[in-house]
Amino acid sequence: MTSLQAAARSAVHHAVSATAVCLALAACSAAADDTKPATPMTRYETPKDAGQPAQTKTADQSEPAKAPEFSAHGAFSNICGFCHEDGGRRAGKGPQLMGTEKTDEQIFERIKFGKPGRMAAFGGVFTDDQIKQIVVYIRNLKPR
Amino acid sequence: MKRWKNQVAGGVKAVAAAAFACVAAQAGAADVTYDRLLNAAGEPGNWMMYHGTYKSWHYSALDQINTANVGRLQEAWSHVASRAYRGLQSFPLAIDGVVYYTSSYNQLYALDGATGQMLWTYKQKLNEDLVAKQTHSPYNRGIAAGYGNIYMGTLDGKLVAVDAKTGKLNWETKLINSEKLTVGFTGAPLVVKDKVIIGAQGGEWPYRGPIFGVDAKSGQQVWQFFTVGGNEDNGDSRNTWGGDSWKTGGGGGWMAGSYDPETNSVWWGTGNPAPLYDWAGPDWQNNGPRPGVNLYTTSVVLLDPDTGKLKGYWQELPHDAWDFDSAMGEFMFIDQGGKKYVVHPNKGGFVFVYDRNANPQKVWPFVKNINFVQTIKDDGTLVGRRDLREGKHENLCPAIAGGLSWNSGSYNPKTKLFYRVGYEWCIDLEVVKTTPVLEPMAQLNIGADFKFVPAKGEERMYGHVDGRDPITGKVAFSIHYDVPPHASLLTTGGNLLFVPGADGVLRAYDASNGKLLWGHQNGMGHNGGIITYTAKGKQYIAVVTGWGSLVGDGYGEWFGEPYASYPKDAGVLKVFALP
Numbered sequence: 001m002t003s004l005q006a007a008a009r010s011a012v013h014h015a016v017s018a019t020a021v022c023l024a025l026a027a028c029s030a031a032a033d034d035t036k037p038a039t040p041m042t043r044y045e046t047p048k049d050a051g052q053p054a055q056t057k058t059a060d061q062s063e064p065a066k067a068p069e070f071s072a073h074g075a076f077s078n079i080c081g082f083c084h085e086d087g088g089r090r091a092g093k094g095p096q097l098m099g100t101e102k103t104d105e106q107i108f109e110r111i112k113f114g115k116p117g118r119m120a121a122f123g124g125v126f127t128d129d130q131i132k133q134i135v136v137y138i139r140n141l142k143p144r
Numbered sequence: 145m146k147r148w149k150n151q152v153a154g155g156v157k158a159v160a161a162a163a164f165a166c167v168a169a170q171a172g173a174a175d176v177t178y179d180r181l182l183n184a185a186g187e188p189g190n191w192m193m194y195h196g197t198y199k200s201w202h203y204s205a206l207d208q209i210n211t212a213n214v215g216r217l218q219e220a221w222s223h224v225a226s227r228a229y230r231g232l233q234s235f236p237l238a239i240d241g242v243v244y245y246t247s248s249y250n251q252l253y254a255l256d257g258a259t260g261q262m263l264w265t266y267k268q269k270l271n272e273d274l275v276a277k278q279t280h281s282p283y284n285r286g287i288a289a290g291y292g293n294i295y296m297g298t299l300d301g302k303l304v305a306v307d308a309k310t311g312k313l314n315w316e317t318k319l320i321n322s323e324k325l326t327v328g329f330t331g332a333p334l335v336v337k338d339k340v341i342i343g344a345q346g347g348e349w350p351y352r353g354p355i356f357g358v359d360a361k362s363g364q365q366v367w368q369f370f371t372v373g374g375n376e377d378n379g380d381s382r383n384t385w386g387g388d389s390w391k392t393g394g395g396g397g398w399m400a401g402s403y404d405p406e407t408n409s410v411w412w413g414t415g416n417p418a419p420l421y422d423w424a425g426p427d428w429q430n431n432g433p434r435p436g437v438n439l440y441t442t443s444v445v446l447l448d449p450d451t452g453k454l455k456g457y458w459q460e461l462p463h464d465a466w467d468f469d470s471a472m473g474e475f476m477f478i479d480q481g482g483k484k485y486v487v488h489p490n491k492g493g494f495v496f497v498y499d500r501n502a503n504p505q506k507v508w509p510f511v512k513n514i515n516f517v518q519t520i521k522d523d524g525t526l527v528g529r530r531d532l533r534e535g536k537h538e539n540l541c542p543a544i545a546g547g548l549s550w551n552s553g554s555y556n557p558k559t560k561l562f563y564r565v566g567y568e569w570c571i572d573l574e575v576v577k578t579t580p581v582l583e584p585m586a587q588l589n590i591g592a593d594f595k596f597v598p599a600k601g602e603e604r605m606y607g608h609v610d611g612r613d614p615i616t617g618k619v620a621f622s623i624h625y626d627v628p629p630h631a632s633l634l635t636t637g638g639n640l641l642f643v644p645g646a647d648g649v650l651r652a653y654d655a656s657n658g659k660l661l662w663g664h665q666n667g668m669g670h671n672g673g674i675i676t677y678t679a680k681g682k683q684y685i686a687v688v689t690g691w692g693s694l695v696g697d698g699y700g701e702w703f704g705e706p707y708a709s710y711p712k713d714a715g716v717l718k719v720f721a722l723p
Contacts, residue, residue: 074579077592078589082588117281121276
């Protein structure tokens with residue numbers, strides 16, 4: 001097991017801040033990013049139901065699919081989880097998001113604008129508000 | 145010897161062309177007629193379509209390089225691709241001394257096969273704003289040649305024809321509304337008679353994955369076949385989807401299939417349905433997001449190349465609830481014991497063996513760790529399905545990346561063995577209810593949170609390359625790999641098996657017994673194609689390098705270094721020859 005894996009496991013089991021591990025939010029790349037140092041700036045307000053399990057309604061079978069009620073967890077199970085394993089708790093095709101050292105702004109920008117050849121830009125899919133909910137969901141991630 | 149005669153003829157043609165044109169060996173793809181494609185096996189010095197020939201053996205009879213001398217194989221030349229995000233994933237073509245290949249963002253290169261000198265390059269003008277929003281992007285898996293053109297499917301939903309001599313665009317035809325559906329083309333097209341056939345991306349994507357037939361000369365779309373719910377005359381198939389779920393059913397035919405001239409049938413594989421996982425579990429016949437068997441997803445379809453009409457099909461996994469596409473996997477036409485078979489690997493780890501009318505004759509497992517079903521009978525019946533309800537589940541095998549993957553295997557008619565990479569890995573997952581996102585653009589519809597784990601009872605995830613009887617699956621030999629290769633295989637008449645490793649080493653084995661004969665470090669992993677060809681009478685091996693496919697991206701986490709440190713935007717075409 002590499003030091004990267006060992007540190008990730010340690011973060012999961014002991015729920016410590018992953019300061020010993022350099023984790024990048026260049027999703028679908030486990031390599032360290034070289035963007036600005038992580039200094040938390042704005043913290044988005046926590047909506048009431050952020051981080052709760054999906055409340056997503058299923059489409060009525062007899063109607064065309066409607067736009068779903070938004071939930072960050074639902075977004076992970078639909079879309080994000082393809083690369084960010086276990087609801088964002090584990091690295092896989094993309095880096096681990098739980099305990100990330102990235103700032104809220106950096107996470108927001110990455111979701112909105114993507115990274116060429118690494119992660120799609122989701123700014124057209126989620127509103128700014130929904131992206132902020134995803135950021136809050138990520139911040140609230142705990143080991144299962 | 146027949147082979148030498150062809151090569152000499154090709155060489156003479158090339159020299160004559162060079163005498164007239166400022167670019168050498170340009171007679172190539174202009175002369176790729178349908179007849180030549182039909183008889184491609186008779187030109188082992190050329191590789192004229194993605195799978196080599198319509199038999200899809202990924203084999204060449206060339207034996208100038210063989211078990212006796214492969215130890216002296218060395219680099220002859222290489223070509224560096226630009227913007228090679230997610231590495232090179234394509235199969236080059238080699239026609240009359242010219243090598244053509246694609247890299248990411250739909251760039252296409254024509255190179256002198258002997259020297260690597262660039263003859264021309266073509267860069268498609270893409271809707272890059274759209275491409276930035278795609279997940280299964282920006283790579284390209286390959287091209288087709290015919291009628292003076294090199295055909296390529298684009299990320300933003302077009303089929304283009306580039307002039308093989310000059311590299312100029314002859315025509316482009318928009319086939320998919322990618323701006324709305326998000327998906328486009330990444331797979332190679334296939335020339336059949338006077339048509340070019342290509343399939344859209346789209347398994348866990350909420351559309352209906354069409355396969356298209358386009359006129360090879362004019363570029364006019366002639367037909368499309370909807371893999372989900374079929375066309376208007378396949379009404380019954382829509383009844384295999386509860387309610388309107390067929391409208392967002394998925395099922396793309398995203399890799400190149402093949403063609404049987406004896407039955408005039410195009411064989412094509414279709415992708416999984418959407419959402420990928422189904423929270424209704426065992427109640428899937430009547431409940432859940434897509435009740436029913438979901439035709440024609442995770443199926444093998446036989447289409448009339450002239451009309452696109454469905455002639456026959458076999459659904460490998462009815463109501464696929466695991467993402468085990470039939471869209472990947474070559475269709476190998478193999479005769480054995482006086483019978484004619486079509487051998488097709490399915491992503492779930494089983495190999496399906498059909499007769500020429502797509503009736504299963506035998507089904508055998510290529511990998512050890514399978515529990516999504518208990519078994520599949522030789523008539524194709526699934527036994528002991530593991531349907532996963534909403535909630536947590538452990539150790540679903542194989543993992544979502546499959547027990548077999550989209551890179552090709554090989555069949556060697558001399559050893560009579562079928563070679564492929566097997567993946568031994570599983571996932572723990574939690575299935576959740578999801579709803580398709582269609583506005584403003586379609587998005588993935590997975591339906592679960594998952595994480596990769598070794599199979600229960602195994603210490604780690606791993607892979608293997610096996611030589612097996614293609615019909616019975618009997619193992620002749622198995623080469624263990626701590627880290628599974630994720631590239632295509634090649635075998636030759638020189639009795640060689642080439643395996644491009646994830647660790648960057650291209651290895652050559654004795655195809656009869658798996659003995660390692662040669663290896664060369666290419667600088668980074670391989671996740672694409674490998675061919676052999678001749679130029680000016682000399683045999684070459686050409687392999688693409690690069691890393692970062694949607695399977696390979698996980699290797700850094702699962703296997704550590706060097707995978708974690710691989711560049712994500714690099715790719716080189718490497719070509720080898722004897723001194």
